[in-house]
Amino acid sequence: xxxxxxxxxxxxxxxxxxxxxxxxxxxxxxxxxxxxxxxxxxxxxxxxxxxxxxxxxxxxxxxxxxxxxxxxxxxxxxxxxxxxxxxxxxxxxxxxxxxxxxxxxxxxxx
Amino acid sequence: xxxxxxxxxxxxxxxxxxxxxxxxxxxxxxxxxxxxxxxxxxxxxxxxxxxxxxxxxxxxxxxxxxxxxxxxxxxxxxxxxxxxxxxxxxxxxxxxxxxxxxxxxxxxxxxxxxxxxxxxxxxxxxxxxxxxxxxxxxxxxxxxxxxxxxxxxxxxxxxxxxxxxxxxxxxxxxxxxxxxxxxxxxxxxxxxxxxxxxxxxxxxxxxxxxxxxxxxxxxxxxxxxxxxxxxxxxxxxxxxxxxxxxxxxxxxxxxxxxxxxxxxxxxxxxxxxxxxxxxxxxxxxxxxxxxxxxxxxxxxxxxxxxxxxxxxxxxxxxxxxxxxxxxxxxxxxxxxxxxxx
Numbered sequence: 001x002x003x004x005x006x007x008x009x010x011x012x013x014x015x016x017x018x019x020x021x022x023x024x025x026x027x028x029x030x031x032x033x034x035x036x037x038x039x040x041x042x043x044x045x046x047x048x049x050x051x052x053x054x055x056x057x058x059x060x061x062x063x064x065x066x067x068x069x070x071x072x073x074x075x076x077x078x079x080x081x082x083x084x085x086x087x088x089x090x091x092x093x094x095x096x097x098x099x100x101x102x103x104x105x106x107x108x109x110x
Numbered sequence: 111x112x113x114x115x116x117x118x119x120x121x122x123x124x125x126x127x128x129x130x131x132x133x134x135x136x137x138x139x140x141x142x143x144x145x146x147x148x149x150x151x152x153x154x155x156x157x158x159x160x161x162x163x164x165x166x167x168x169x170x171x172x173x174x175x176x177x178x179x180x181x182x183x184x185x186x187x188x189x190x191x192x193x194x195x196x197x198x199x200x201x202x203x204x205x206x207x208x209x210x211x212x213x214x215x216x217x218x219x220x221x222x223x224x225x226x227x228x229x230x231x232x233x234x235x236x237x238x239x240x241x242x243x244x245x246x247x248x249x250x251x252x253x254x255x256x257x258x259x260x261x262x263x264x265x266x267x268x269x270x271x272x273x274x275x276x277x278x279x280x281x282x283x284x285x286x287x288x289x290x291x292x293x294x295x296x297x298x299x300x301x302x303x304x305x306x307x308x309x310x311x312x313x314x315x316x317x318x319x320x321x322x323x324x325x326x327x328x329x330x331x332x333x334x335x336x337x338x339x340x341x342x343x344x345x346x347x348x349x350x351x352x353x354x355x356x357x358x359x360x361x362x363x364x365x366x367x368x369x370x371x372x373x374x375x376x377x378x379x380x381x382x383x384x385x386x387x388x389x390x391x392x393x394x395x396x397x398x399x400x401x402x403x404x405x406x407x408x409x410x411x412x413x414x415x416x417x418x419x420x421x422x423x424x425x426x427x428x429x430x431x432x433x434x435x436x437x438x439x440x441x442x443x444x445x446x447x448x449x450x451x
Contacts, residue, residue, distance in 0.1 A: 020223065
């Protein structure tokens with residue numbers, strides 16, 4: 001089943017005969033200078049109505065200054081089953097962190 | 111609803127142990143590790159069918175409760191005593207709709223569509239909190255619901271923010287942030303009535319008397335009669351037992367009611383110094399079961415209203431879909447013209 005690889009919030013294919021509104025993922029920028037952050041998902045017939053629904057659903061208390069909506073099925077996600085191998089590369093590479101270098105401890109402004 | 115979650119062709123959960131595939135065994139091991147570490151399960155992780163089923167049941171019932179829960183309060187929107195109270199009540203009812211949608215989204219990540227859940231609700235196959243089957247007969251009920259019903263909901267929902275299923279916990283964080291306004295506005299309504307005329311004061315006391323026991327029963331049956339609780343706690347979905355949460359809630363009410371200058375209709379409330387827990391008088395669990403079984407004062411009315419609201423809204427859904435199709439057609443013809451030019 002390929003639905004196993006769809007991102008969070010992705011519903012399975014609609015039942016036959018019943019027209020279902022597609023699912024959208026909503027990202028909200030809480031204030032200028034910050035990134036858009038995933039807030040949740042919703043159903044809407046198209047992008048402009050998804051934006052309006054997202055405004056009503058996720059920003060009733062001034063939670064945002066900007067909203068993105070993305071069709072859920074347009075998101076490609078890494079496979080949780082391959083978690084180990086997919087993120088293997090940084091393992092054992094402590095030297096990529098500042099904390100690896102201990103000899104400079106006590107030296108000011110370093 | 112459970113049958114919707116069980117993918118066709120897979121073994122029923124009771125046989126799952128026997129028919130464990132290597133992927134399932136690895137998945138189970140990973141799942142057990144996540145639970146033991148008190149980490150979070152995310153939608154695409156392998157999870158036991160019983161865990162998935164239990165979550166779909168709990169989250170969809172929770173969502174239905176929010177949606178049905180709009181009705182007892184919507185009953186008073188047109189009769190709110192001032193424009194300010196009317197605006198507040200509308201905002202609250204709108205929040206309940208929002209909470210229902212957050213929760214349906216969370217449940218959808220488990221593989222059941224919102225339409226399936228909605229269909230189960232209007233078909234009378236799904237459960238929702240028994241509290242919403244009681245009538246709201248006076249304006250003071252808006253106060254009692256905010257203070258006690260939303261208060262009980264907060265008590266229940268704060269620990270659910272740490273539920274082991276990620277999307278459920280995240281939905282609860284959002285809900286809890288908004289819920290505290292609900293409780294405070296209810297408390298304020300009661301406080302104003304309690305300090306008003308003798309008739310207003312009597313109305314407030316009457317509402318507290320009627321909503322007290324049903325709000326305590328919102329935490330579910332006593333621990334020794336709650337078969338799902340133990341498993342739910344082992345999976346880190348529930349963090350505290352029904353009786354534990356109920357006891358905490360009674361303790362809060364006992365203090366808060368003094369500020370209102372009203373009384374609770376239970377003379378057995380006391381703090382037990384030995385167990386360090388609040389105790390309360392007996393509750394009528396037969397009534398609870400009757401209401402849950404569909405024989406409460408407003409069950410039929412609530413479902414009928416939900417059905418008609420869904421049917422009355424059909425033209426809006428159709429119009430929105432038609433509008434979207436028209437816009438898409440317009441867009442593609444504009445694109446074609448641009449390409450030709």
